[in-house]
Amino acid sequence: MNLGVQRDDRWLAVLPFYHVGGLAILMRSAIYGTPVVVQPRFDPAAVNDAIDRGVTLVSGVSAMLRRMLDERGDRRFPASLRAVLLGGGPAPLSLLEECARIGLPVLQTYGMTETASQAVTLAPEEALREPGSAGKPLLPTELRIEAGEIQLRGPNVSPGYHNHPPETGRTPDGWLCTGDLGQLDEDGYLFVLDRRDDLIVSGGENVYPAEVEAALLAHPAVLEAGVTSRPDARWSAVPVASVGLRPGHRVSAEELQEFCRQRLAGYKVPVEIEFVAELPRTGSGKLLRRSLRDRWAAR
Numbered sequence: 001m002n003l004g005v006q007r008d009d010r011w012l013a014v015l016p017f018y019h020v021g022g023l024a025i026l027m028r029s030a031i032y033g034t035p036v037v038v039q040p041r042f043d044p045a046a047v048n049d050a051i052d053r054g055v056t057l058v059s060g061v062s063a064m065l066r067r068m069l070d071e072r073g074d075r076r077f078p079a080s081l082r083a084v085l086l087g088g089g090p091a092p093l094s095l096l097e098e099c100a101r102i103g104l105p106v107l108q109t110y111g112m113t114e115t116a117s118q119a120v121t122l123a124p125e126e127a128l129r130e131p132g133s134a135g136k137p138l139l140p141t142e143l144r145i146e147a148g149e150i151q152l153r154g155p156n157v158s159p160g161y162h163n164h165p166p167e168t169g170r171t172p173d174g175w176l177c178t179g180d181l182g183q184l185d186e187d188g189y190l191f192v193l194d195r196r197d198d199l200i201v202s203g204g205e206n207v208y209p210a211e212v213e214a215a216l217l218a219h220p221a222v223l224e225a226g227v228t229s230r231p232d233a234r235w236s237a238v239p240v241a242s243v244g245l246r247p248g249h250r251v252s253a254e255e256l257q258e259f260c261r262q263r264l265a266g267y268k269v270p271v272e273i274e275f276v277a278e279l280p281r282t283g284s285g286k287l288l289r290r291s292l293r294d295r296w297a298a299r
Contacts, residue, residue: 009034012055014042019284024117044071061088061285076103083107088286090192092214110134114158133189150182151175203235215263221249226279228293241270
């Protein structure tokens with residue numbers, strides 16, 4: 001209902017099928033009779049080639065999208081590509097703007113295993129009008145924000161967890177407490193801020209890791225960034241960052257900190273930045289901030 005179904009649709013599957021994002025590709029393609037192009041692993045060149053050969057729909061996460069753009073260069077994508085559904089957390093605005101520049105139609109989404117994949121998706125005609133938004137709830141999902149947390153309800157929401165009481169993670173009136181922080185604008189569009197567990201409270205001020213990561217990713221030398229916290233005697237906790245650089249690029253931690261100061265409030269600037277070969281991620285490409293937090297805590 002949101003994307004429409006076209007006779008020439010072909011959906012590219014690079015997400016693992018044990019993850020709900022990959023499984024959902026198979027399920028809806030079986031329902032609609034849409035061919036699925038399966039690639040055994042994510043390879044940016046292979047994905048771009050599949051798009052050039054007629055794939056019309058792709059599902060992925062921001063880290064995959066970044067590598068696709070780097071491999072693509074300035075070559076525009078064909079008009080046959082209808083949408084790239086982007087999940088796994090909020091995408092940096094700079095990344096979305098770059099996609100728009102070379103004709104890559106990105107639709108942000110929000111969902112989870114408990115909601116049978118997508119619960120909120122931006123409509124194609126709103127991609128440029130509402131950048132950064134995950135869109136509005138897909139029928140018949142209901143959405144509300146309670147104390148900053150995204151809560152969902154509907155027939156697509158799992159009734160519970162195996163070997164747990166039915167009310168686990170639920171409000172008395174049946175809303176699923178997602179653990180994600182978000183806000184609705186005046187027109188009802190959802191903007192996902194971060195995981196509640198990932199929120200950094202530094203000196204009483206809230207620091208959203210995704211916002212700091214977006215500032216770091218705006219630097220031309222930065223390929224990927226992961227932000228978490230480490231304990232601090234004065235401020236209780238402070239933001240720290242792990243950064244992967246693009247091949248052939250160099251930048252110092254001090255230069256990145258100054259770059260962030262021009263875009264963020266002072267308390268949001270990482271007090272320490274480490275450079276890594278790669279960041280820890282799940283099989284679907286989502287950043288594992290818990291692993292980063294444990295690594296910084298062990299120092």
